[in-house]
Amino acid sequence: xxxxxxxxxxxxxxxxxxxxLNCDYTNSMFDYFLWYKKxxxxxxxxxxSISSIKDKNEDGRFTVFLNKSAKHLSLHIVPSQPxxxxxxxxAAIPNNAGNMLTFGGGTRLMVKP
Amino acid sequence: xxxxxxxxxYLIKTRGQQVTLSCSPISGHRxxxxxxxxxxxxxxxxxxxxxxxxxNKGNFPGRFSGRQFSNSRSEMNVSTLELGDxxxxxxxxxxxxxxxxxxxxxxxxxxxxxx
Numbered sequence: 001x002x003x004x005x006x007x008x009x010x011x012x013x014x015x016x017x018x019x020x021l022n023c024d025y026t027n028s029m030f031d032y033f034l035w036y037k038k039x040x041x042x043x044x045x046x047x048x049s050i051s052s053i054k055d056k057n058e059d060g061r062f063t064v065f066l067n068k069s070a071k072h073l074s075l076h077i078v079p080s081q082p083x084x085x086x087x088x089x090x091a092a093i094p095n096n097a098g099n100m101l102t103f104g105g106g107t108r109l110m111v112k113p
Numbered sequence: 114x115x116x117x118x119x120x121x122x123y124l125i126k127t128r129g130q131q132v133t134l135s136c137s138p139i140s141g142h143r144x145x146x147x148x149x150x151x152x153x154x155x156x157x158x159x160x161x162x163x164x165x166x167x168x169n170k171g172n173f174p175g176r177f178s179g180r181q182f183s184n185s186r187s188e189m190n191v192s193t194l195e196l197g198d199x200x201x202x203x204x205x206x207x208x209x210x211x212x213x214x215x216x217x218x219x220x221x222x223x224x225x226x227x228x
């Protein structure tokens with residue numbers, strides 16, 4: 001049973017436009033949500049996170065939105081750059097679960113010049 | 114500052130053998146977690162250690178085990194290897210558990226191939 005799902009395995013966007021990556025979850029005990037970027041043969045790199053008490057968090061070109069009632073979060077990248085091309089994972093942590101992250105399956109983002 | 118160091122980077126083992134992977138966390142980090150990444154199952158949590166104690170464990174068979182030393186370095190062991198254990202094994206460290214994985218940093222992983 002996948003508790004965190006990224007339903008789009010891939011996304012292609014033109015440079016300069018907005019990239020929107022989506023993530024759905026089923027476990028209402030998730031307390032904290034994170035987005036990671038990953039290149040092949042490397043570990044995931046932290047991008048941005050959001051606590052369940054917020055509905056939006058911004059950091060430069062990256063914004064994460066959380067809709068708790070829909071159990072949905074999204075990552076917006078504006079403007080998209082070719083260097084953003086990578087696999088993006090959303091992850092969630094249940095309350096009082098230390099650093100036990102549950103990851104989605106990932107979305108491969110390709111930003112075309 | 115040095116990042117999370119995992120050794121070895123690549124490993125080839127035969128079915129039935131056992132393997133030990135090593136992870137040195139960022140200096141000052143005392144929490145170490147392990148993940149398995151496979152094409153079919155994605156990134157899955159294995160276990161987390163803090164102050165030499167296992168705090169959380171994922172849904173993996175008992176062939177997968179780990180430990181943490183007093184200097185926070187961690188090892189994971191897989192016994193009686195199966196072909197399905199072929200994966201990228203990732204280690205992550207942070208100052209302490211909780212806090213929304215603040216400062217949680219991944220290593221580059223060990224690519225294990227079982228033949």
